[in-house]
Amino acid sequence: MSDLVIQRLDDSFHRWSKLLDLILTSFAYMNGRIDPPSSALSLTPQSLKEKARNELGFIAMDDDKIAGCIFCRAEPDTLYIGKLAVLPGAQRKGVGRRLLAMAETAANNLGLTTLRLETRIELTENHTTFAGWGFVKTAESRHPGFDRTTSIEMRKTIA
Template sequence: MSVLNFVRRAFAYMDGVIDPPSSVHRLTEDAIARQAEAGEVWLLEDEGRPIACLFLTLEPDRLYIGKLAVEEAFRGQGLARQLVALAEERARARGLGRLELQSRVELAANHAAFAAMGFEQTGATAHEGHERPTSLTFTRLLG
């Protein structure tokens, strides 16, 4: 299974839940290849197929976590925590003091999971055309 197919499947539970729809619907193999060149793409696999992933983007003062996803059958086993630990390691290696990610407002279970991993909500933004916040920003300071 390709990374693109995995990410789309892992994010499918958001369809009909979040507004606007996830950017995963616009994601392409070329975009993933560009992410791997300009940033990092990490996978955890089981028997050669992706079961979890993480995209990392270097920002001037932080490491941004994107497309953190775990296949439904493997959730609750600490894989997201393992990938966030990897992100922390990568940030520290670059001398960065924080991780940042965004989550849609409607995904309260994700917010709780991020809080359990040491993230705090530090902002809220609205997608174009929306007056209400549609995404929350979460930050984890690295001591």
Template sequence: MADFSIRSGANPPPDWTELHALLVAAFKVMEGKIDPPSSLGTMTAGSLRMKAGKEFLVLAEKDERLVGCGFGTASDKAFYLSKIAVAPSMQGQHILRRMLPLFENEARRLGCDALTLQSRVEMTETHAAFEALGFRKVSGSSHPGFDRTTSWHFRKAV
């Protein structure tokens, strides 16, 4: 297994452009596969910096480069995870598994009883990865203008 470090909280990435590039690389698999397209297409390094100012950010690094990230924010009694990504070259090395305890601890600290996330219905491999980490599919929703389910909602008790 690769040697990497995980950090969170008040330690932002040294380069927000690098964080944006990591997300773009990790989300590339969705291009042409999901409809509607990911909201990442409208995000910039600057908007990620602003998101991190309002949300809990977890970063994974190897050899001083970002290889994983995720954001979290409390909503009601759940801690919602978003923009979770692992560099394509690092997938399968348990990076997200090592990031999850930081999200779980923050959720508990804020009085939340679960982690939640959404994943596009087309991303079946991603669903399997989340389920292997203890998440369970609990519902679905549709993006505005769609008459079909476009996202599955997952939940994991903390």
């Protein structure tokens, strides 16, 4: 990675199709592995633009290439982390950590002391990665219509 730059998504951003490609590429390993399928499959460039209007969104730029993204939503006592995505070729190079650091800063600015995320039960490697980043499993949940656990919730207390 050359000089990685983290930028907030705002009205000046116009590469929504490229951002969607990043998310779908980053989440492709889940296809056929998780049930129900990822909600990322229902995203469109327009829905991402709307998501960025309603949530805090950040992208990691490696020169002119979008290497990663994260979306965050304030909840009453926590900042929810969603759609944390890093291109496969950029993984294990600090991109996810840098995006998560932006989420921590945003949480602090909002007076929130906890980050929360959900990850699918089948994606044990994600559980391990998030645990390494300081997240702890706090709950299990199931998608509507399922009689088994489909997701786990993880939280991280921040200073």
